[in-house]
Amino acid sequence: MKKSVKTVLPVFLFILLLAALWELLTTVFEVPHYIVPRLSDVLASLWENRLLLGRHFVLTLGEALLGLGLSVLFGVSIAIWMERFNLAKRTLYPLIMASQTIPIIALSPIMVMWFGYGVWSKISVVILFTFFPIAVNTSDGFRTADPGIGELMRTMGASKRDLFLKWKIPSALPGFFTGFKLAATISVGGAALGEWLGGESGLGVYTKRASNMLRGEAVFSGVLLLSLMGILLFLAVRWLESKVLAKRGSSDEKEM
């Protein structure tokens, strides 16, 4: 408890300081609201539109979560598949690595073309963004499994199934979570981008429309909420990670 206060308090104070500076500088230098609106105006706009923003927030969050969930499913499945079958690994792994050089943003319009303006085009953009980090990091996680443990288990008569469940899977979990955390943060960006490309609602649409109308305080309130969503998703996954990897003595635990 004490420790969490100690870690959270400096961050909290620093955010307060930044907020104060924001308010002060925009007021003193009379920055136009369409460049940087005053923080108080942004907060007021957030409050005024809270019902509308709440609906947009839930929709975007839903898209991000669904896309993320499907990415975990696909990414982990393909990583397991590559782990079990050497041929699959030799064919797919280089392709997956190479595909990371494709600018994903440029691919996104294809998703709109295929799935239309509905919610599935947004979810598919999220998957496009989050599939790779999960698949690659999980696959790398499998590779970090200590071969010494595998050999030892084989001398004890372990079956393939034993080796997979009791050695490979636990060894791959840290890698999986590295990918999952990364994916969680970028999933929100994916959902917002999907909405920009064509959509009726969601925080991405909200900020884009506000930006077209030069309503700075509305744009900033949307951006603030999107950032908040990203942070929340990241923290949720990190919490899950700490539960699953509890007591392993990972580097994470020592740092935090």
Added chain:
Amino acid sequence: MSENRTRIVSDQAPRALTVSGLSYSFAGGPVLFDKLDFSVQAGEFVALLAPSGAGKTTLFRLLAGLVKPDAGEIRLGGSSESQSPGQKRRIGYMPQRDCLMSWRNVLDNAALGLELSGVPRQEARRRVRELLPSFGLEGTEQKRPHELSGGMRQRVSFLRSLLSGGDPLLLDEPFSALDAMTRASMQEWLLQIWEQHRKTVLFITHDVDEALLLSDRVLVAATSPISSLQQVAVGLQRPRDYSAVLEPSFIQLKRQILEQLGRTPVIKEGAGQ
């Protein structure tokens, strides 16, 4: 297989392990073993002494069935293993690194072998708990490997191999990573444990003192590739403790082994330590 249970060491004692004509080299590497023959009797504690890089770990991996020999035969107990490769070998193997699972606590790490041979989890844990005190691991049941000292980790690893029930027990330099003081106390501890369990042990080391202190018989590998092992019977009385290293007969044996290894014998007694 029942003859394996006999724990009396004599000339007629049943063989726990027979290696004949073993040859092996890694692809592209030098020949490590060339038509090697040796055997270990049931209930015997044998030390295998060879310099670093000679292929000691590789020999254990061959014995454990993890690598296939280029030629030759490895027999466990009475049965021939090399002729039925599908059959599971049941040796107990303690690797050079402790290879503990970071995601398991001491209890479940030590129970791994039991678990893999189908012993129900509760029963496996019960059997581990029974042995924890004599392994100096009381109260560490719930600890994870990173919370243990090097010596404790080796003891967990040893307990895991012992409980896996394999015979003989192959120990690959279990104490080489420890500091001198911890190593000495671990050696004394192993002597005690061995008195209690009297398993057949093949113990790898490159430390002459350790080999003599622990074993009934030392096999010295002085050639490269290893084609034969020179035998030194260790007549020191049991039970032993660390003070055995000071006995004249110990020093005599040590001199003999150092000569076999091709080292110039030390001029003053004990100066080689």
